[in-house]
Amino acid sequence: MKDPGMLSLRDPYVRTSVALTVGLLVLTALVGFVVLPYAQGEMKFAGMWDVICRAAGLPRDAAPTSTQAATAPTSKVVLTAATLTRPDPEAIGRGATLAQRCAMCHGPTGISRADVPNLAGQFGAAVYKQLQDFQSGARVNAVMSPFAANLSDQDMVDLAAYYASLPRLPAYHPEPQRQPTRIVVYGAPTRGIAPCGACHGSLDTKTGSPWLEGQSAAYLKAQLEALASGHRHNDINAQMRNIARAMTPREIDEAARYYAAQPVETVNAAP
Known part of the structure; x- marks a missing residue:
């Protein structure tokens, strides 16, 4: 029988570690790209995409206003x-x-x-x-x-x-x-x-x-x-x-x- 190896997803410890890592990444992204930008009361955003772009250091659309x-x-x-x-x-x-x-x-x-x-x-x-x-x-x-x-x-x-x-x-x-x-x-x-x-x-x-x-x-x-x-x-x-x-x-x-x-x-x- 073939040894599944130490990093096999069949190993419950590996599955748990991967799940925790992915969850941590998702949580960090939500906090950094959504929660913290919205916490800045003086900032006004046009939508969720605008929030994410601004948090990533990208300026808002420079399209003329008229x-x-x-x-x-x-x-x-x-x-x-x-x-x-x-x-x-x-x-x-x-x-x-x-x-x-x-x-x-x-x-x-x-x-x-x-x-x-x-x-x-x-x-x-x-x-x-x-x-x-x-x-x-x-x-x-x-x-x-x-x-x-x-x-x-x-x-x-x-x-x-x-x-x-x-x-x-x-x-x-x-x-x-x-x-x-x-x-x-x-x-x-x-x-x-x-x-x-x-x-x-x-x-x-x-x-x-x-x-x-x-x-x-x-x-x-x-x-x-x-x-x-x-x-x-x-x-x-x-x-x-x-x-x-x-x-x-x-x-x-x-x-x-x-x-x-x-x-x-x-x-x-x-x-």
């Missing part, structure tokens, strides 16, 4: 690591002349007291991309769209070079003993959100991504909300729209306040 958003133009700008990295002095000079038209909103030194972007020290590629998007209609603003409409490509290069040459506001986070803003420093891997600094300059810089330190909290919050709703749609490959949709309102507010933090004396000294 037919109008689906047909809206998106950014066609192609950026490389070499884009606008070494502007010549003449371009900076021409950009300084053109920037006089921008001073009313963005400040004479690129630092504004209004809830508009501070452009001083901004990455040249980021300024160039946004100007191109305003001109093409990929991004729409009542003030910037008409301004960008008549700019030549060289004008945009010059403005980007000028603003990139100005000293930027420094990072200012004076209370290191406090728990850091998790969404900025660590992201949320289970929801497909990378740390903000991975693209925006604190940890690494992705070409075309803007420097966020010192920007207005109201402006940053408004842009994240516009990306989340699909009202703004000029991010390449919908990367920021996917991230903004996955963020909770609290995380959006915390990220905006984190980047907006500046010393009082710096804010008061702004023109």
Whole structure:
């Protein structure tokens, strides 16, 4: 008679071990992919599949929320690591002349007291991309769209070079003993959100991504909300729209306040 072996399913101990292992795997999957995601009160899910995808670190469907958003133009700008990295002095000079038209909103030194972007020290590629998007209609603003409409490509290069040459506001986070803003420093891997600094300059810089330190909290919050709703749609490959949709309102507010933090004396000294 043939020996069934030590791992035969005829052995009651083997059957019991397999059953316990399978049961443990099922229980772990239910807890990790269903129970724990639902326990996060601030999260809203469209259904069971959405719960499982989010728990696995997959972003929600980035489909536009309306037919109008689906047909809206998106950014066609192609950026490389070499884009606008070494502007010549003449371009900076021409950009300084053109920037006089921008001073009313963005400040004479690129630092504004209004809830508009501070452009001083901004990455040249980021300024160039946004100007191109305003001109093409990929991004729409009542003030910037008409301004960008008549700019030549060289004008945009010059403005980007000028603003990139100005000293930027420094990072200012004076209370290191406090728990850091998790969404900025660590992201949320289970929801497909990378740390903000991975693209925006604190940890690494992705070409075309803007420097966020010192920007207005109201402006940053408004842009994240516009990306989340699909009202703004000029991010390449919908990367920021996917991230903004996955963020909770609290995380959006915390990220905006984190980047907006500046010393009082710096804010008061702004023109």
